Amino acid sequence: MPIKIDSSIDEMPYNLEAYNDNQISIFTSKSIMKKFIDEYGIDEGNPVYYYFVKIKADKNKEKVFEDAEKVISNYVPKSDHGTSTEIIRSAMDKEQIRNERLLNLAIQIILITIALSNAYNSFKGNLRARANDFKLLSTTGMTEKQMKKMVFGEGKILFKNIFLAYVFMFIIGIVLRAYRSNYELVFAIKGLITNINYIPLIIVFVFMIAGVFLAIKSGFKTINENSDNSFKNI
Numbered sequence: 001m002p003i004k005i006d007s008s009i010d011e012m013p014y015n016l017e018a019y020n021d022n023q024i025s026i027f028t029s030k031s032i033m034k035k036f037i038d039e040y041g042i043d044e045g046n047p048v049y050y051y052f053v054k055i056k057a058d059k060n061k062e063k064v065f066e067d068a069e070k071v072i073s074n075y076v077p078k079s080d081h082g083t084s085t086e087i088i089r090s091a092m093d094k095e096q097i098r099n100e101r102l103l104n105l106a107i108q109i110i111l112i113t114i115a116l117s118n119a120y121n122s123f124k125g126n127l128r129a130r131a132n133d134f135k136l137l138s139t140t141g142m143t144e145k146q147m148k149k150m151v152f153g154e155g156k157i158l159f160k161n162i163f164l165a166y167v168f169m170f171i172i173g174i175v176l177r178a179y180r181s182n183y184e185l186v187f188a189i190k191g192l193i194t195n196i197n198y199i200p201l202i203i204v205f206v207f208m209i210a211g212v213f214l215a216i217k218s219g220f221k222t223i224n225e226n227s228d229n230s231f232k233n234i
Contacts, residue, residue, distance in 0.1 A: 061085065108200050112207045119211030123158055124218055155216050162208055170201070 009027075028036075053072070057064040069083045084092075174196075178188035 104200065108203060111200075111204045115204050115208040116211040116214075119158075119162065119208045120215045120218075123155065123212055123215035126154075151216060155212055158212055159209060162205075162212070166205055166208075 053068075055064060055068055065083065065085055072081055072083060174189055174192050175185075178185055178192055181188045183191070
């Protein structure tokens with residue numbers, strides 16, 4: 001939809017809160033806004049009118065807050081409006097941020113535990129199942145250096161498979177999330193890629209790789225424990 005821009009401002013007036021970098025503010029008259037809505041409609045994903053009233057008071061803030069609540073309640077039911085002070089909003093924002101961080105930390109710990117456990121048990125279980133094969137190879141003259149090279153080669157294959165699976169799931173997740181949004185698919189994908197927090201993804205991936213290396217190290221111990229004396233002396 002076309003929006004004619006007559007001018008722009010460098011600072012929000014009347015102590016209003018500015019939007020984020022990816023949002024814009026439009027100042028216009030009520031009649032033009034109504035005409036715009038009648039012509040183009042409103043956002044189907046958020047079909048509600050919002051009116052924000054900001055009151056600035058240097059003294060008797062509690063009294064001003066109570067009076068404002070009474071006046072607003074006379075026109076708008078309590079179920080359809082909310083009032084707050086800067087102190088309450090600040091406390092709520094801090095509480096929300098703290099809860100989100102704790103939730104993200106818990107999710108990361110769970111994902112890291114699962115990733116580390118799966119990578120470790122998968123690779124070590126494979127080596128344990130093939131212990132007799134390694135024993136047979138050692139009796140035919142395969143040296144410990146050759147054995148390690150072969151095991152590390154299998155570790156590289158597992159690393160490659162994990163990396164490809166991780167990239168595939170990342171792409172699928174981005175596309176599905178963008179498809180479910182109210183924005184155009186390409187625009188939503190670009191926005192998600194630009195604003196996503198990559199640190200948890202990198203941490204989980206690093207722990208998965210760490211699990212593979214720990215499994216390789218433990219695998220050599222498992223092979224030695226199930227090998228005969230000739231293998232141990234190579």
